[in-house]
Amino acid sequence: MFAISSLPIFRQIPQHFRRTMAQSAGSKSGKKLITIDISSDTVCPWCFVGKKNLDKAIDAVKDQFDFEVRWHPFFLDASAPKEGVSKKDYYFKKFGRGTDQINSRLTQMFKGLGLEYNFSGLTGSSLDSHRLIYFAGKQGPEKQHAVVEEIMSGYFTQAKFVGGRDFLLECARKAGVEGAAEFLDNPENGQKEVHGELQQYSSHITGVPHFLINGVQLSGGQPPESFLSVFQKVASQK
Numbered sequence: 001m002f003a004i005s006s007l008p009i010f011r012q013i014p015q016h017f018r019r020t021m022a023q024s025a026g027s028k029s030g031k032k033l034i035t036i037d038i039s040s041d042t043v044c045p046w047c048f049v050g051k052k053n054l055d056k057a058i059d060a061v062k063d064q065f066d067f068e069v070r071w072h073p074f075f076l077d078a079s080a081p082k083e084g085v086s087k088k089d090y091y092f093k094k095f096g097r098g099t100d101q102i103n104s105r106l107t108q109m110f111k112g113l114g115l116e117y118n119f120s121g122l123t124g125s126s127l128d129s130h131r132l133i134y135f136a137g138k139q140g141p142e143k144q145h146a147v148v149e150e151i152m153s154g155y156f157t158q159a160k161f162v163g164g165r166d167f168l169l170e171c172a173r174k175a176g177v178e179g180a181a182e183f184l185d186n187p188e189n190g191q192k193e194v195h196g197e198l199q200q201y202s203s204h205i206t207g208v209p210h211f212l213i214n215g216v217q218l219s220g221g222q223p224p225e226s227f228l229s230v231f232q233k234v235a236s237q238k
Contacts (some may be wrong), residue, residue, distance in 0.1 A: 002040055009205070010128055032065045032066070033066045034065050034068075034234060035067075035069075035070070035213075036067065036070070036213055037072060037212040038050075038069065038070070038210070039202040040208045041208055042130070042133075042152055042155060042162050043077075043162055044209065045109075046209060046221035047152070047209040048153075049109055049113065051225055053221070053224045054069075054224075057224040057225075058227075061228065069144075071144055072197045073197055075126065076154045082124060082125045082127070084124035086122065087159075090123050094166055117156060118157050121159030122159075122161040122163075122164075125163050129168060131184065131189065131194055132147060132172060132183075134146060134197065135177065136175060143177050146175035147174075147175035148176070150174050151168070168184060213230045213234055214237070
């Protein structure tokens with residue numbers, strides 16, 4: 001359940017894929033509009049690291065640019081059980097002796113963000129969390145971004161179960177998402193849309209987090225400086 005890379009990788013997106021993406025030149029404020037499409041999984045710790053650093057980068061230049069951030073699904077383990085299993089047992093089964101080293105590194109990374117990495121609790125299918133993220137996006141990118149923060153923060157720092165209905169509804173409430181209970185209670189709601197976005201935004205990648213910033217790709221749990229570099233790059237484009 002980890003990204004393929006935490007090293008800076010950014011390049012121009014291929015022409016055939018770029019045509020499917022919206023390219024924004026400006027916003028109502030007159031500032032350059034930077035659109036950021038993020039493929040991620042809610043059980044990927046590097047995705048949370050990348051999000052927190054992206055937030056720092058955006059905050060540093062919000063007076064220069066306007067931003068629209070959109071989140072799209074990725075499944076690190078599409079076969080993960082819906083009912084949830086011990087996170088520790090799952091990770092040891094997947095990574096073996098390397099688990100302790102990985103967790104030590106993540107603990108230090110989270111500490112650098114002012115957070116405490118929590119390795120306890122359950123893990124499992126992230127499908128319902130992606131359904132909620134999709135639903136939140138229908139109510140606006142701000143609510144979607146907020147619900148992603150609540151889900152990842154709860155899962156990685158509070159040992160909340162990513163597939164737990166009560167937890168997801170709590171995240172929706174904190175993010176101001178309305179109608180989440182009715183939406184999630186029907187397991188068919190959002191299924192088609194989540195898998196459609198998975199095909200559109202994530203079928204060409206093998207790991208997350210993956211960022212598409214005004215047509216420029218950036219992969220891995222990047223530091224704020226990497227995002228700022230791309231912001232300047234796309235700002236210079238006509």
